[in-house]
Amino acid sequence: MPELRKDPIIGRWVIISTDRKLRPSDYAEMSPPVKEETGGFCPFCPGNESKTPPEIYAVRQQGSSPNGPGWLVRVVPNKYPALRIEGELNKKGIGLFDRMNGIGAHEVIIETPEHTRQMHDFDQDLLEKVIHTYQIRSLDLKKDPRLKYSMIFKNYGREAGASLYHSHTQLISTPVTPKRVKEELKGTQWYYEYKERCIFCDIIEDEISRGERVVTVNRDFITLVPYASRFPFELWLLPLRHSPDFDSILDGERQNLALMLGSVLKKLMKGLCNPSYNFIFHTAPNRFLHPGYWQTIDKDYHWHIEIMPRLTRPGGFEWGTGFYINPTPPEEAAQFLRELVV
Amino acid sequence: MPELRKDPIIGRWVIISTDRKLRPSDYAEMSPPVKEETGGFCPFCPGNESKTPPEIYAVRQQGSSPNGPGWLVRVVPNKYPALRIEGELNKKGIGLFDRMNGIGAHEVIIETPEHTRQMHDFDQDLLEKVIHTYQIRSLDLKKDPRLKYSMIFKNYGREAGASLYHSHTQLISTPVTPKRVKEELKGTQWYYEYKERCIFCDIIEDEISRGERVVTVNRDFITLVPYASRFPFELWLLPLRHSPDFDSILDGERQNLALMLGSVLKKLMKGLCNPSYNFIFHTAPNRFLHPGYWQTIDKDYHWHIEIMPRLTRPGGFEWGTGFYINPTPPEEAAQFLRELVV
Numbered sequence: 001m002p003e004l005r006k007d008p009i010i011g012r013w014v015i016i017s018t019d020r021k022l023r024p025s026d027y028a029e030m031s032p033p034v035k036e037e038t039g040g041f042c043p044f045c046p047g048n049e050s051k052t053p054p055e056i057y058a059v060r061q062q063g064s065s066p067n068g069p070g071w072l073v074r075v076v077p078n079k080y081p082a083l084r085i086e087g088e089l090n091k092k093g094i095g096l097f098d099r100m101n102g103i104g105a106h107e108v109i110i111e112t113p114e115h116t117r118q119m120h121d122f123d124q125d126l127l128e129k130v131i132h133t134y135q136i137r138s139l140d141l142k143k144d145p146r147l148k149y150s151m152i153f154k155n156y157g158r159e160a161g162a163s164l165y166h167s168h169t170q171l172i173s174t175p176v177t178p179k180r181v182k183e184e185l186k187g188t189q190w191y192y193e194y195k196e197r198c199i200f201c202d203i204i205e206d207e208i209s210r211g212e213r214v215v216t217v218n219r220d221f222i223t224l225v226p227y228a229s230r231f232p233f234e235l236w237l238l239p240l241r242h243s244p245d246f247d248s249i250l251d252g253e254r255q256n257l258a259l260m261l262g263s264v265l266k267k268l269m270k271g272l273c274n275p276s277y278n279f280i281f282h283t284a285p286n287r288f289l290h291p292g293y294w295q296t297i298d299k300d301y302h303w304h305i306e307i308m309p310r311l312t313r314p315g316g317f318e319w320g321t322g323f324y325i326n327p328t329p330p331e332e333a334a335q336f337l338r339e340l341v342v
Numbered sequence: 343m344p345e346l347r348k349d350p351i352i353g354r355w356v357i358i359s360t361d362r363k364l365r366p367s368d369y370a371e372m373s374p375p376v377k378e379e380t381g382g383f384c385p386f387c388p389g390n391e392s393k394t395p396p397e398i399y400a401v402r403q404q405g406s407s408p409n410g411p412g413w414l415v416r417v418v419p420n421k422y423p424a425l426r427i428e429g430e431l432n433k434k435g436i437g438l439f440d441r442m443n444g445i446g447a448h449e450v451i452i453e454t455p456e457h458t459r460q461m462h463d464f465d466q467d468l469l470e471k472v473i474h475t476y477q478i479r480s481l482d483l484k485k486d487p488r489l490k491y492s493m494i495f496k497n498y499g500r501e502a503g504a505s506l507y508h509s510h511t512q513l514i515s516t517p518v519t520p521k522r523v524k525e526e527l528k529g530t531q532w533y534y535e536y537k538e539r540c541i542f543c544d545i546i547e548d549e550i551s552r553g554e555r556v557v558t559v560n561r562d563f564i565t566l567v568p569y570a571s572r573f574p575f576e577l578w579l580l581p582l583r584h585s586p587d588f589d590s591i592l593d594g595e596r597q598n599l600a601l602m603l604g605s606v607l608k609k610l611m612k613g614l615c616n617p618s619y620n621f622i623f624h625t626a627p628n629r630f631l632h633p634g635y636w637q638t639i640d641k642d643y644h645w646h647i648e649i650m651p652r653l654t655r656p657g658g659f660e661w662g663t664g665f666y667i668n669p670t671p672p673e674e675a676a677q678f679l680r681e682l683v684v
Contacts, residue, residue: 005570009529009541014570015667022574022669024613024678027653082659082667095548096541097569153658161657172659180664187351199351199438206437227439228347228356232364271366280662308661311369315503316495317424317514319650320622322522325357325424327364336366 002083002102004175012179015082015102043079044166046113052076056107057137059129072126073133074110081106082172089146089175103146105173109133110166118156118167120265127258130169134281135254137171138247142286147173149181149285152246157276159310177285184282185301192300200302201242203227213334216263220256223264225334232328233272233337235264235307244284244301261305266342268309276310344425344444346517354521357424357444385421386508388455394418398449399479401471414468415475416452423448424514431488431517445488447515451475452508460498460509462607469600472511476623477596479513480589484628489515491523491627494588499618501652519627526624527643534642542644543584545569555676558605562598565606567676574670575614575679577606577649586626586643603647608684610651618652 003016043051046069055067057075064070077085083104090101111119111130122130134152141150150173155162177185191199207213207224215223215235223237237260239253249257268277283303318324345358385393388411397409399417406412419427425446432443453461453472464472476494483492492515497504519527533541549555549566557565557577565579579602581595591599610619625645660666 007568007570008533008545010525011529012570012572013665014572015665016671017667017669018671021671023674024575024670027574027614027617095552096544149663151659151662153662155657159655161655161660170659172663174663174665178663178665180662183352183664187353191350202438203350210437226349228349228354229358230354230356232369233366272369275369278658278661280658282662306662313501313503315497316620316622317493317512318503319620320493320495320522320624320648321491321514321516321520322525323355323357323516323520325359327359328366329358329360329363332365 001087002081004100004102006098006100008096008098013100013176017080017082017102019080019084042115042164042166044074044108044110044164044168045115046071049074052108053079057133057140059133069113071113073112073129075133075137076108076110078106078108078170083174085144100175103175105141105144105147105150105171107137107171109137109169109171111169112167115166119154120262120269122262124255124258124262127262128254131249131254131258131261134169134171135247135249138283141171141173142247144173146175147286148177149174150283151178151181152281152283154277154279156278157274157310159276159313160278162276181282181285185285185297188300188302189296192296198242198300198302200238200304204238204240212331215267215334215337216260218256218260220253221260223260225330225337227330229326229330229333230324231308232311232326233268233309233333234326234330235268235337236304237261237264237307238302238304242302244298244303246281246283246303263342264307264337267337267340268307270342271337271340272309272311277307278310279305279307281305343429344423346442346444348440348442350438350440355442355518359422359424359444361422361426384457384506384508386416386450386452386506386510387457388413391416394450395421399475399482401475411455413455415454415471417475417479418450418452420448420450420512425516427486442517445517447483447486447489447492447513449479449513451479451511451513453511454509457508461496462604462611464604466597466600466604469604470596473591473596473600473603476511476513477589477591480625483513483515484589486515488517489628490519491516492625493520493523494623494625496619496621498620499616499652501618501655502620504618523624523627527627527639530642530644531638534638540584540642540644542580542646546580546582554673557609557676557679558602560598560602562595563602565602567672567679569672571668571672571675572666573650574653574668575610575617575651575675576668576672577610577679578646579603579606579649580644580646584644586640586645588623588625588645605684606649606679609679609682610649612684613679613682614651614653619649620652621647621649623647 005014049067055076058071059073061070083102085105138150152171154169213225226236284301347356391409397418400413401415403412425444427447480492494513496511555567568578626643
């Protein structure tokens with residue numbers, strides 16, 4: 001059972017992962033290149049369905065059976081989960097310290113049966129199916145009252161922390177609202193109390209009128225390089241319609257999100273020579289469980305996707321201060337990506 | 343002039359570094375291995391003093407002249423500083439956003455004239471001189487009323503963000519107290535208000551009595567693996583004597599700090615096969631400038647060094663949540679390092 005431990009000074013939770021326990025000698029063999037398209041066994045390829053835990057959900061061709069080939073998108077529990085769905089939360093103190101059982105969900109969304117095709121090469125229809133799968137899993141996990149937050153994220157490439165090449169996304173649901181999410185919620189709430197407006201809606205309007213940090217806009221979405229980008233070529237992809245929850249996305253919006261995500265990833269891949277990247281869905285917590293505390297969230301929070309190419313490595317300064325050094329002005333990054341034809 | 347920009351949502355400052363501006367094509371050529379001992383020009387080697395900006399401070403052999411050979415430890419401004427010492431702070435708003443000129447200091451402490459010797463191989467005398475140099479530079483920078491915080495940190499190895507091989511430490515002074523530091527100060531203050539004790543003093547006492555997370559103790563210092571370690575083999579090196587400021591360290595303590603830092607780095611190098619690592623000095627801000635706000639800090643804050651081997655790469659989950667997944671239980675890491683003979 002993984003264990004959650006809370007830092008007594010700054011209140012940050014850490015998952016001590018017992019399922020994928022690593023001993024000192026394991027680290028010497030780490031950092032292998034992510035298994036490339038050729039050679040090696042891939043547990044995510046069709047025909048190897050028995051090498052993953054049984055599937056939770058799949059988009060399948062008619063007539064195909066669960067846990068066999070014939071799927072287009074497949075969702076399975078992570079074989080080495082950071083958090084486990086079984087058990088009770090069981091919070092307790094140990095002297096100065098706090099711990100909790102590592103309850104939660106850790107799922108893998110296998111986005112395509114094709115081993116070598118990556119998300120920036122997906123056709124529109126597949127990307128829509130993948131986004132729909134995110135939505136379906138996110139809605140389903142909201143039914144578990146132990147889970148406070150679901151985060152959808154992708155690690156592409158070695159520098160971004162990927163360990164398998166076959167295109168996939170992860171979804172982790174946590175029994176506490178993560179610190180970084182709380183900070184964002186606090187910021188948006190503070191702004192709303194002061195202005196009675198959503199800060200993201202204000203930023204979108206401001207950025208559209210300036211234009212200099214906008215990469216692309218369609219009927220439902222905008223992609224921009226944020227004013228205070230931590231990383232070079234960091235991107236935020238936001239819905240134009242105010243909405244706190246990603247999983248309340250409408251059918252037509254899903255189509256336009258797939259169009260924009262595909263085009264933005266193509267731009268990154270072409271313009272920056274296939275960089276590693278992370279993307280992270282920032283969405284509201286499962287707040288129907290906490291009706292009092294989150295009363296303003298429907299008005300003040302605005303879901304979005306943050307995309308971070310891994311072009312520089314954070315050093316001691318970034319780790320120690322929470323301050324970032326970004327060597328590429330956001331306006332130049334935006335202009336470069338805006339003008340790039342894909 | 344570098345520019346500081348504040349994220350309007352969570353209040354995080356970012357340095358947009360104009361001096362080391364990188365264009366898209368630069369990233370393709372990045373991530374070269376850190377220049378190894380053989381070959382290549384090194385601006386930190388004796389004889390190449392003219393290739394760095396003029397020195398700020400040096401420990402020199404008698405009769406040698408500034409900016410020539412004959413030094414043992416040498417401090418120079420960073421040639422491509424994240425922040426610059428010249429100019430005015432000049433805070434201003436731009437619509438929704440806040441910016442500030444990038445005023446600050448960015449110094450490099452070249453720790454040895456020998457190109458191939460790394461800190462874990464320093465003799466006791468040199469390590470004491472290096473630590474004394476940190477202290478002298480830290481005290482000197484406190485005289486500048488524009489600077490609120492000085493952070494001493496080391497990036498060793500490529501995974502830790504190092505770009506030059508020759509052993510060195512960096513010191514960055516910032517015109518704002520960094521977010522991550524404020525969080526720590528807030529946590530210690532909150533604990534002090536509640537308990538009227540320093541949380542670090544309590545942790546030290548608790549850890550010594552348990553023993554399971556202690557790596558080593560001497561007369562003045564302790565090294566332990568923190569209860570909620572974010573990273574495998576993360577280490578905290580703390581003074582036993584309560585003191586908020588690293589730069590108030592006494593002569594005898596400096597000796598014992600050098601002893602312990604040297605031995606702990608040797609253990610990491612031997613036990614984990616020469617891993618990349620960062621270390622970061624966590625010390626109180628230059629609070630004599632803010633007598634009201636920081637009134638409790640002398641009692642509640644406790645300086646220390648955090649050492650983080652770079653054995654795993656944070657992915658989207660860590661970036662998005664501020665939650666960390668650590669695959670090695672702290673108790674096992676401590677036992678391994680405690681029993682390792684160096």
